[in-house]
Amino acid sequence: MAAAAELTLLEKSLGLSKGNKYSAQGERQIPVLQTNNGPSLTGLTTIATHLVKQANKEYLLGSTAEEKAIVQQWLEYRVTRVDGQSTKEDLRTLLKDLNSYLEDKVYLTGHNFTLADILLYYGLHRFIVSICVTDSSLVFRVSCYSLS
Numbered sequence: 003m004a005a006a007a008e009l010t011l012l013e014k015s016l017g018l019s020k021g022n023k024y025s026a027q028g029e030r031q032i033p034v035l036q037t038n039n040g041p042s043l044t045g046l047t048t049i050a051t052h053l054v055k056q057a058n059k060e061y062l063l064g065s066t067a068e069e070k071a072i073v074q075q076w077l078e079y080r081v082t083r084v085d086g087q088s089t090k091e092d093l094r095t096l097l098k099d100l101n102s103y104l105e106d107k108v109y110l111t112g113h114n115f116t117l118a119d120i121l122l123y124y125g126l127h128r129f130i131v132s133i134c135v136t137d138s139s140l141v142f143r144v145s146c147y148s149l150s
Contacts, residue, residue: 016057076118
């Protein structure tokens with residue numbers, strides 16, 4: 003899913019009125035949002051964080067200092083690791099690692115749903131729907147996480 007489509011879905015899930023226009027820059031198609039009140043915002047996580055604040059749903063960014071740090075960690079993971087998948091083996095490793103991480107968690111930060119869960123879901127969705135049944139058994143928790 004292209005970043006602009008993800009950001010449009012995020013706007014909708016946050017209850018924001020449509021109207022933001024997204025463009026992309028560079029070879030990696032980094033999303034850009036031109037704001038009405040100042041300079042443009044660049045990057046998936048920067049724009050997503052801005053939208054969460056605009057919707058007054060800052061609890062999605064974490065409620066404690068530790069949870070906020072974990073949310074930022076997973077947002078960075080999404081952009082650097084999930085978006086950077088180039089081979090099927092890389093993807094398999096990533097999904098196995100996530101499967102292990104989610105073994106004792108409901109959400110990425112533990113028990114609270116955050117922006118990291120939303121963006122990781124958006125990033126993983128294209129992979130999860132394309133894996134075969136035998137592969138899905140290797141990443142059961144990630145599959146369930148993606149469905150929750």
